[in-house]
Each structure stands twice: as C-alpha cells, then as structure tokens.
Amino acid sequence: MPRKGMRSLCFHSKTLSYAASSHSSPSRPSVPTPKPTLADLMTDQSIEAATALITKWNPESSTYAKVTSLFYESKSEAMQFINCVNDLQKAMHALVSENSTSEKLVHAQNLMQIAMKRLQKEFYQILSMNRAHLDPESVSTRSSRTSTRSSTSDFEDDDDVRAAGDSIDEVEEVSSIAMADLRSIAECMISSGYGKECVSIYKIIRKSIVDEGIYRLGVEKLSSSQINKMGWEVLELRIKNWLEAVKVSMRTLFNGERILCDHVFAASDSIRESCFTEISKEGAMLLFGFPEVVAKSKKSPDKVFRVLDMYTAIAENWPEIESIFSFESTATVRSQAITSLVRLSESVRAMVSDFESTIQRDSSKSPVHGGGVHPLTLNTMNFLSLLADYSNVLGDIFADWPPPPRSSLPESYFDCSLSDDSPAPVISMRIAWLILVLLCNLDGRAEHYKDVSLSYLFLTNNLQHVVSKVRMSNLHYLLGEEWITKHEEKVKQFAANYERLAWSKVIASLPENPAAHISPAEAKEIFRKFNLNFDEAYRKQRSFIVSDPKLRDEMKLSIERKLVPVYQEFYNRNRLTVRGERNSGSHVRYAPEDVGNYLSDLFFGTNDSGSGPPSSTSSPHRRGSRSKA
Known part of the structure; x- marks a missing residue:
C-alpha cells in the first residue's frame, strides 16, 4: 500500500476515534497519538521500496520475472535489488524491536521470502551459466595475471599474441563479474539468514565440477589387490596420469576452487571452510591416497623411479597443499598426503635395499x-x-x-x-x-x-x-x-698391473742398453726371444677389450712408449749384423713400425686369426707396409 494512503488511513481513524471519545466522555482528557519518528518513516520507505522491486521480480506473479535473469537483464537494477533487501532486513529488525506481531513485519517477512527465492534462483543461474568462465583454471589465473601480462608485453606488435591476450582478458572479465555477483548475492542471503539455501546450491554445483575434474584426470579409487594384478606397463601409465593429475589439480582445480570459495563467501569464515571442505575433500583424498596404495604393492627396484616421481610430486607441492587445504576440516587431506610420503619413503628404502642385495647375490x-x-x-x-x-x-x-x-x-x-x-x-x-x-x-x-x-x-x-x-x-x-680422483688413481694402478703382467716378458727380452755393442749371435738370440714373446703376448691379448676409447689409447700409448723406442734402437743397430747370416728373415721378423701397427690393433676384442703376427715365412717388406688401425 502506498505510504500516503497508509498515512491517510491512520490519520482518519485516529481523528474519528478522538471525536467520538470527546462526545461520549467530555470529562476525560484526550490522549494524543504518538507522532511518527524519522526512524518509522525510514522503515516505511524501505518496505515501500522493497515491495515495488521485489514484487516486480517475483517469478510466481510475473511471467517476465520467471524467464528473465535479474543480473543479466540489468546490473544496476540487480544492485538496487540487493540494496533493497539489505534495507528491508534493517527495517525488519526495527519492527521486531517495536512489535513482533505487527502487520508491517508480517508483510516484510513475506517480501523477504520472495526476495530470497529470487536471489537463490539468480545464484543458481550464475553458477550454472558460467561453468566455463568459473572453471578452476580460469579462476586460478586471477592470482597470476601480473606475470601473464608482463610475459606478453614484449610482443605487442604480434597480432596473434594480442588477440590471445584480448581473449584472456575477456574470459577473466566475465569470470570476475560472475564472482562479484555471486559474492553480492551470498553476502545478502547470509546476512538475511538464508545462507543455508545459498550454500546448498553452491556445494552441489561446484562439487560436481571438482568430481568431474578428478575423473577427467584419470584418478580413481584402486585397492592394493587391484594394483598387484596390474602389469607394470599398466601401473606405470596410471602413475604417469597421476603425476599429471597432481600438477593440474594443485595449479588449477583445487587452487581455483579455493580462490572462488574464499571470494564468494568472504563474509563468513565458517561457511567458506565448510563449502570448500565438502567440495574438495573427497577428490583430494582420492588423489593423495593413490600413492599410498602403490607404495603398499609389490616392490622391485625397477619401480623405484616412478615411486620417487610420486614422492617428488607431493614434496614439491607441499606448500600449495598446506595453503589450499589449510582449514582444520581439511586436515585429513594434509594427513593423507603426509601418510603417502611416509609410505613412499618406506617403499624407496625397501627397493634400494633389495637392489643392494641383488648386487651382492x-x-x-x-x-x-x-x-x-x-x-x-x-x-x-x-x-x-x-x-x-x-x-x-x-x-x-x-x-x-x-x-x-x-x-x-x-x-x-x-x-x-x-x-x-x-x-x-x-x-x-x-x-x-x-x-x-x-x-x-x-x-x-x-x-x-x-x-x-x-x-x-x-x-x-x-x-x-x-x-x-x-x-x-x-x-x-x-x-x-x-x-673421483682417488678412484681414477685406482684405475691407473689396475692398468699398470695389467701392463706389467702382460708385457713384462716382451720388454725384458730386449737389452737394457739397446745401443750396446753385441755379437751377431747375441743379437740373433735377442731377436728370437723378442719374436717369441711378442707373438705370445699379442696372440693372447688380441681378444682383450678396453671399452673406453680414451683409456684404450692411453694404455696402448703406454705400452708403445716402453717397447717401441727400445726395439727401434736395437733394430737399427743390429739388423744389419744378422742380415748376412743364414735364415736372417726368421730372426728379424718385425720392423719397428710393425710392432707399432700390431699394438694399435689391441683392445678391440677381435678373434680373427688373420690379425695376428705374421708367420716365420712372412716378408719383412710386406709386414712393414701394414697400415695402422
């Protein structure tokens, strides 16, 4: 009813009452009616304004209101609607303090119920229609927007980058608007005593998004028996999916949900905690419970690196886990993550211990x-x-x-x-x-x-x-x-021991002073011993292997330095003295370059008999023409 009409009605009734009273009881003094205070007038104005706007958007009395969204139709009118509801709430408090059974209060309560149904409908519509813009990835980018902008600032002349940036800005703008609208509605409904209805809608819609996200990431509940029945290739694929799931869920899924929840229900710590817990707890427990099940499965050293990957994923994300699941009601999520770390640690230690036993056995x-x-x-x-x-x-x-x-x-x-x-x-x-x-x-x-x-x-x-x-x-x-230095010295010691045992007889067959004057007979005997020992050493060791190319060259060079210069000097001084002797070719079988060539063939592991030293009938000239390997 218009304020003016109400005031007229009240005025006339009071006047008639006063007139009748004065005629019937002239001797009784009149009692003046209290004049409306400024607070009364403001209360009436609040109820009058709320009546007009709330009735307009009552979906049960208007087809237009039923099919039209208030927040999409007119943002300014939506904010006006929120303000009217807040003013109506204040008016109701004032009326309760005066008269808890007044008709004004009943009327205001009816208006409030209509307004809450409207806001409940709007809250649901915003959440539903903006699933794409309120997805965790879009929401989570709000916290890292500065870095994104700085990374694209160097490419402002690139049309593609600029278009992508505009697209990101557009998505974030829609996301920000939706988040602001949700917060306005949530704060209004909570302050009006209808937080339960608001929270119920939020939990249902957002939990379905988290659950769907976890499912799409390939995370599902598995028992130890199921994992033990899997082949390693299948389990390894599951672990790879899980590793990616942790990365995505901590960066976007749970992070985005926490940001959205904190923003929408900033007015109430208890509500935002209960909302986030109910939305995320089940999915998070499923995510962080998987490593524990894997850690309890059959162990073998070849699995240790995937187990370490899982441990690393949780350890590196622990600051985010603590931050996102910081509520007391999400302590079980943190506890599950720690339990998985402990079980994974035990599994790694067991597998490394098994590996040590494998070496020993x-x-x-x-x-x-x-x-x-x-x-x-x-x-x-x-x-x-x-x-x-x-x-x-x-x-x-x-x-x-x-x-x-x-x-x-x-x-x-x-x-x-x-x-x-x-x-x-x-x-x-x-x-x-x-x-x-x-x-x-x-x-x-x-x-x-x-x-x-x-x-x-x-x-x-x-x-x-x-x-x-x-x-x-x-x-x-x-x-x-x-x-490293100490073990490199051991390598040199082993190599020196090999050289001493394998080539000492060959080296010892040459005189200490190869330039000393000796008789032809003595020279022939030295050549004979050298030929015999060199043949034996070479034939035995041509199948030996040195796998490291650098070490192979060093070892051959060491042998060559000890053998070839001495033989070269002895050969140059004595080969002519035995050349005139009968069967001299059988005595001088190797030219110095032959020795070097054959040494260069060592340590490749060949068993080819044709690569050995020549027989006693070989021509020195042909031997000397042999090329080095």
Missing part, C-alpha cells in the same frame, strides 16, 4: 669376454646415475635410515670417504656404499679369469666405467671430486 661365474665391462656394472651404474637425479628428495628419504653394516664387506674395502665421522650427506654415503658393494663383487669376479693380467684388465675396465658414469652424471656432485 649376483654371483654368476662366467667371465666377461675379453675382460670387458660386466652387465652388473652397467646395470648398477645406470641405476645409481638415475637415482642421483632425485638427490633433492633422497636426503629426506634416507635421513633417518641407519647406515649400512660394515660387517657385510671386508674391512679392506673401506676408506676415509665412508668413515663414521664423514661429513658427507647421507645420500652420498649410501650411494658410495652401493658402489663399494659393486666393486667388492667385481673383485671376486676377477678371480674367475685364469690369466692374471686379464683379471686386472677386467678391473680396469669396470672401475673406469664406474668413474666415467660418476663424472658424467649427478653422481659427480654427490660423491665429489676427491672420490
């Missing part, structure tokens, strides 16, 4: 052809070099793990780098220990060679591979230059 007695690098060395160093790539998390994983027992290896294998008071980080100690276990195993394998020189060559090859792998990987930073 590997005891095949078949020597490697030519003293080359053993498959155990290749596999172990590949494993350890990959393991070193995870040094940032391995320190935490092995931090409280007891050191390996020294009793499992002979005391002679220990050195200062593994002493009890070593300052080396725990992961460096663990990797140094695993290499030590490998070297101990290799030392035992070297004994399987009948030729002692070949056993030293085997140790040379394998230790060289270990050192090279350390130097070329992150093992370098874990073990340090001192460790």
Whole structure:
C-alpha cells in the first residue's frame, strides 16, 4: 500500500476515534497519538521500496520475472535489488524491536521470502551459466595475471599474441563479474539468514565440477589387490596420469576452487571452510591416497623411479597443499598426503635395499669376454646415475635410515670417504656404499679369469666405467671430486698391473742398453726371444677389450712408449749384423713400425686369426707396409 494512503488511513481513524471519545466522555482528557519518528518513516520507505522491486521480480506473479535473469537483464537494477533487501532486513529488525506481531513485519517477512527465492534462483543461474568462465583454471589465473601480462608485453606488435591476450582478458572479465555477483548475492542471503539455501546450491554445483575434474584426470579409487594384478606397463601409465593429475589439480582445480570459495563467501569464515571442505575433500583424498596404495604393492627396484616421481610430486607441492587445504576440516587431506610420503619413503628404502642385495647375490661365474665391462656394472651404474637425479628428495628419504653394516664387506674395502665421522650427506654415503658393494663383487669376479693380467684388465675396465658414469652424471656432485680422483688413481694402478703382467716378458727380452755393442749371435738370440714373446703376448691379448676409447689409447700409448723406442734402437743397430747370416728373415721378423701397427690393433676384442703376427715365412717388406688401425 502506498505510504500516503497508509498515512491517510491512520490519520482518519485516529481523528474519528478522538471525536467520538470527546462526545461520549467530555470529562476525560484526550490522549494524543504518538507522532511518527524519522526512524518509522525510514522503515516505511524501505518496505515501500522493497515491495515495488521485489514484487516486480517475483517469478510466481510475473511471467517476465520467471524467464528473465535479474543480473543479466540489468546490473544496476540487480544492485538496487540487493540494496533493497539489505534495507528491508534493517527495517525488519526495527519492527521486531517495536512489535513482533505487527502487520508491517508480517508483510516484510513475506517480501523477504520472495526476495530470497529470487536471489537463490539468480545464484543458481550464475553458477550454472558460467561453468566455463568459473572453471578452476580460469579462476586460478586471477592470482597470476601480473606475470601473464608482463610475459606478453614484449610482443605487442604480434597480432596473434594480442588477440590471445584480448581473449584472456575477456574470459577473466566475465569470470570476475560472475564472482562479484555471486559474492553480492551470498553476502545478502547470509546476512538475511538464508545462507543455508545459498550454500546448498553452491556445494552441489561446484562439487560436481571438482568430481568431474578428478575423473577427467584419470584418478580413481584402486585397492592394493587391484594394483598387484596390474602389469607394470599398466601401473606405470596410471602413475604417469597421476603425476599429471597432481600438477593440474594443485595449479588449477583445487587452487581455483579455493580462490572462488574464499571470494564468494568472504563474509563468513565458517561457511567458506565448510563449502570448500565438502567440495574438495573427497577428490583430494582420492588423489593423495593413490600413492599410498602403490607404495603398499609389490616392490622391485625397477619401480623405484616412478615411486620417487610420486614422492617428488607431493614434496614439491607441499606448500600449495598446506595453503589450499589449510582449514582444520581439511586436515585429513594434509594427513593423507603426509601418510603417502611416509609410505613412499618406506617403499624407496625397501627397493634400494633389495637392489643392494641383488648386487651382492649376483654371483654368476662366467667371465666377461675379453675382460670387458660386466652387465652388473652397467646395470648398477645406470641405476645409481638415475637415482642421483632425485638427490633433492633422497636426503629426506634416507635421513633417518641407519647406515649400512660394515660387517657385510671386508674391512679392506673401506676408506676415509665412508668413515663414521664423514661429513658427507647421507645420500652420498649410501650411494658410495652401493658402489663399494659393486666393486667388492667385481673383485671376486676377477678371480674367475685364469690369466692374471686379464683379471686386472677386467678391473680396469669396470672401475673406469664406474668413474666415467660418476663424472658424467649427478653422481659427480654427490660423491665429489676427491672420490673421483682417488678412484681414477685406482684405475691407473689396475692398468699398470695389467701392463706389467702382460708385457713384462716382451720388454725384458730386449737389452737394457739397446745401443750396446753385441755379437751377431747375441743379437740373433735377442731377436728370437723378442719374436717369441711378442707373438705370445699379442696372440693372447688380441681378444682383450678396453671399452673406453680414451683409456684404450692411453694404455696402448703406454705400452708403445716402453717397447717401441727400445726395439727401434736395437733394430737399427743390429739388423744389419744378422742380415748376412743364414735364415736372417726368421730372426728379424718385425720392423719397428710393425710392432707399432700390431699394438694399435689391441683392445678391440677381435678373434680373427688373420690379425695376428705374421708367420716365420712372412716378408719383412710386406709386414712393414701394414697400415695402422
């Protein structure tokens, strides 16, 4: 009813009452009616304004209101509607303090119910119609918009980049408007005592978005028995999907939902907590529960790197996990993430322990052809070099793990780098220990060679591979230059022992002073011994292998320096003295360049008999024309 009409009605009734009273009881004094206060007038105005606007948008009394969105039709009128509802709420408080049963209050309550149904409808429409603009990815970009703009500022002349930027700005603008509208409605409904209805709509719609996002990321609930039945290829694919899911969910899905929830329900800490918890808790528990199930499954060293990937994903995202799920009601999510970290740590330690046992148990007695690098060395160093790539998390994983027992290896294998008071980080100690276990195993394998020189060559090859792998990987930073230098010295010692045992007879067959004057008979005897010993050494060692090209060249050069110059000088001084002798070709079988050529053919592992030294009937001229390999 218009304010003027109400006031007229009240005025006339009061006047008639007063007149009748004065005629019937002339002796009683009149009681004046209280004059409306400014507060009364403002209350009436608030109810009158609310009546007009709320009735206009009452979907039950207007087809227009039923099919039209208030916030899409007119933003200014929508804000006016919110203001009217807020004023109506204040008016209702004023009326309750005066008369809790007044008709004005009943009328105001009816208006409030209509207004709340309208806002509830608007809230639902905004959430539903803006799913694309309120998706977590769009919302989460609000917090990183500054970096996005700075990254595109250098390409302002590029039309494509500018168009993409405009598109992003448009999406964010729509997203921001929708978020602002939702917040206005939520604050209005909460302050009016209708927060429950608002929250119910929000939870239903937003939870479906989170659940759908988790499903699309390929995360699903799996039991330990289901995982144990999977082949490794299938499980590895699941883990890869999970790793991507963690990245996306923490950057966009849960981050975006937290931003949206905090913004919409900024007026109430308890409501935004309950909303976010109900929306995200189930999906987050599913996401962070997967690693725990994997960690409990069957273990084998080849799985350790995927397990480490999962550990790294949680560890690197832990600040975000703590920030996004900071509410007390989401403590179970944080707890699940920590539980998964603990289980993954236990799994990694178990698999590394199994790997160590595998090294120790590997005891095949078949020597490697030519003293080359053993498959155990290749596999172990590949494993350890990959393991070193995870040094940032391995320190935490092995931090409280007891050191390996020294009793499992002979005391002679220990050195200062593994002493009890070593300052080396725990992961460096663990990797140094695993290499030590490998070297101990290799030392035992070297004994399987009948030729002692070949056993030293085997140790040379394998230790060289270990050192090279350390130097070329992150093992370098874990073990340090001192460790590398010390083991490089051991490689040189092994190589020197090989050279001494394999070539000492050949070197010893030449005189200490090759320039000394000797008789033709003595020269023939020296040539004969040299030929015999060189043939024997070469035929035995032409099948030997040195895998590392640089080491191969160094070893050949070392042998050549000890052998060829001495032989060259002896050959130049004495070959003419025996040339006039009968059967001189059988005495001087090798020219110095022949010796160098044959040495250059060493350490390639060839078994071709044609590559050996020539027979006694070979021509020196033809031998001298042999090209170097």
